Amino acid sequence: MFGSEVDAISERLVEKLARREGTTPAELHPPLYEVVDLEALDAVFASLHDGTTRDAGGRVEFEYEGYRVQVGDDETIVVDELEES
Template structure:
């Protein structure tokens, strides 16, 4: 499955309402995911009531997609993970893109 096919498949589940690029040298993945969903909601990240850890293990995602590896050997994974959070479909790609889809539209 190509990257565009994955993007289209997620898009079939709703309308893209927010996206953010994660830079592991700049912020934690958790912060970027919550910020992207807050952007979709039109609120500040601290105003989201549901904790992210109830939807996904963001630390495990960060380790899989963005870790530097052990003994200088890369362990970065390739792919996309999808999960539901605060009523949205959220995708996190190994390319760093976090996309938030509104499934009701």
């Protein structure tokens, strides 16, 4: 993952969460795949067969270990700490 071009949104997301936690992607606990279907996430945001990007105007949002994670159709990834209530 490190030192190479990363295309899949799930790989970029795992790397971002690992940096946020001060760890490596392999050491994230629980593994992100136990919280969200990473293959489905990649499929939702994958380019079309002709290489163009999808323009669905949506996003996927979920919680992971004290964070609210948002992945937008423009491939932006936002990771914010959840506010305590």
